[in-house]
Amino acid sequence: MRIHLIAVGERMPAWVNAAYAEYANRLPAECSLNLKEIPAVKRGKNADLARIAETEGARMLEAIPKDCLVVALDEKGRSFSTAELSRRLDDWMHSGRDLALLVGGPEGLTDACRARADLVWSLSPLTFPHPLVRVILAEQVYRAWSLLRGHPYHRE
Template sequence: MKLRILAVGKAGGKAKAEAMLVEEYRQRLTWPLTVQEVEEKRPLPPAALKKREGELLLTALAAGHKGGRQVVVVLDERGKSLGSRDFAARIRAWRDEGAAEIAFLIGGADGHDPAVREKADLLLSLGAMTWPHQLVRVLLSEQLYRAQQILAGHPYHRD
């Protein structure tokens, strides 16, 4: 099972500290994890930009999919909040159902277009507060690693 993070953001942008942390968790994960950024370079008005970013995310989602069941998780502060064990249980269920990949979609400054939300198998909240999208990648990567350790019965996670 592959994990993909698809995120609105500048490829090779300034967030080097966050990228290093994501890379740290990526290397610790035994599920292969890829991070792909999409960016609209034209200075569009906010509503048009959000729509365009949604199109870019959905295009990347389809383009990178190599077949099999694709689970789509859209990161959104208004989504469902799960504890780490419940998140791990969701991943185990998708894995056991034969999912080929789980794709996690992170939006831009104005959030996700409705077309992206409609694709979601799960709208996932990392809490009611709004986080910068670069930090969301770090939080998500850590929770994926934590889920892996929970499913392996490793004491990395303590209740």
């Protein structure tokens, strides 16, 4: 299964790219994590943020590969323990379909992105900077996979 992390924003700080790559590179081909960056629309002083979010959301939806399961990351979504996420990952891996994870920009995801999702997932009730979400997602996917495979990375 390929996991497509579709995220708004390019040119992340070096520490974000390094941390993301650290976990993404640990994952095997059976659960590969691939980043698709969606260019952020420029935000000026009097920017129409709703229009910007709609534009970015439409670009995200266009980037979803055909026949993917879609999971939208949103603070109002469902939260999972590590064990629950690991079971979900196992189900996704056995579904025969790839997975797309949607991470919005500063304005979050649009209603259209959430409506397209098969699941809306919350990493936390806290709000995280969207670059940091990439790192957290990569680490959590690796942790869930390692739990499935009995790897000692995750400890109870």
